[in-house]
Amino acid sequence: MRPEHEWFKPEKLTRYFFAIEALVLVPIVTAIGVLAYSGILFEMNPWVVYVGVGLVVTAFGFVTWWIPAFYRTAAYRLTDDELEYERGVFFQQKTTVPYNRITNVNASQGPLQRLVGAGAVGIHTAGFGGQTGAELTIGGVADFADIKDQILDKVRRRPPEATEGGDTPGVTPKRTTTETEAPELLVELRRIRELLEQGRGT
Template sequence: MTTQPYRIGEAFNPDPALKKYYYLMYVISLILLGGFCISILAVTPDITGLIITIPIVAVLLFILYWLGLYYRSIIYELTPTEISWRRGVWFRQNAIVPYSRITNVDIHQGPVMRFFGISSLHLQTAGYSAQQMAELCLNGITGAEELRELIMGYVRSGPAIATESGGETVVPRSKDPVIDELRRIRSVLEEIEKKS
C-alpha cells in the first residue's frame, strides 16, 4: 500500500481504506442487529414484530447512506504553525491545534485497521495531557510514522509554551533539552521578578 504524501499547506482526506473500514464495521453491526431483528420477529406477533423491526431497518439504511457522506466530509490540513480538521455532515466540527501545544502523538492501529493498512494518530496537548482522550484524532492515515515525524519536527522546532508561571510565555527551543529547560526556568524567574 502506498502512503499519502503529506505536505504543509495542502489539505488532505483520510485514505479511502477508512471508508472500507467503516463499511466493515457497519456489516458487523448489521449481522448482530439482523440476528436481533430475526429473533424479535420469531417470538412476537406479526404486527408487533414489524413495528419494532421496521424502525431498526430504516435507521440501518440511513446509516449506510450517511457513512459515505461522513467520510467525504473529513478534511485535515497541516500548516507551518498548526493542524486543523473539519468533519460532519449535518453538525460540522472544526478544530485547530497549534504545534506549540502538542505534547505527544500516539499511533493507534487495531487488527482490522492493520488489515486495511491504516492507523489513527492521537494528538495530546498541554491542556489535555491528564485526560484519557486525545484533543485531536486523525483517522485513516497511511504512513503514520512519517506523518508523526513531520508533526513532531514542527513541534520540536517551534516555540514551547511555558505555563509554570500561570501565564503563557513563549520560549524559543534549541536542539538541547537542557538548554530548553534552562530557558523556561529563566523565563519563569523573569516573570516572577516583574511581578515583585
C-alpha cells in the same frame, strides 16, 4: 509524507466505518435468523416484528448514507504553525491545534483497522488547569506512522507554549524587584541609617 498547506482526505475512513457497520450488523442478522429458525419469530406479535425490523433497516440505512457523506466533509491540513481539521455533515466544525501546544503524538492500529489497512494518529495537548486530553485524532489513513513522524518533526522545531498563568512548565520564575517596591526599600534603608547614626551619637 503529506503535502503541507494542502487539505488531504482520510482515504481509508469509509472502508473502516463500513467494516464497523458490518461488524454490528452480523450479530443482529444472526439473532433474527436464530429466532426465525426456532419459530419464536413467527409466534411474536406481527406489529412488534414489523416495527423492530423497520427500526433496524432505518438505522442501518441512515448509517450507510452518513458514512460517505461524512467522508466528503472530513479533511486535514498541515501548515507551518498548526494542524487543521474540518468535518460535519449537518453542522460544520473546524479544529485547529498549534504545534507548540502538542505534548504527545501516538500512532495506533487495531485489528479492524489492520484488516482494512488503516490506522490512527492521536494528537494530545497540554490543557489548562494541568489537564491533558486528546485534542483530535487523524483516523482512517494508511500512512499513519509517516504522519506521526511528520507532526513530531514540526513539534520538535518549536518551543512549548506557556501553560495557564503564563509560566513555562518546569521553570520557576525569578522574583524581581518592581518599580513600586523600590521607593519602599529606600525608605527602609534611610530609617536603618538614621537608627545607626542615633546609636553612634549616644
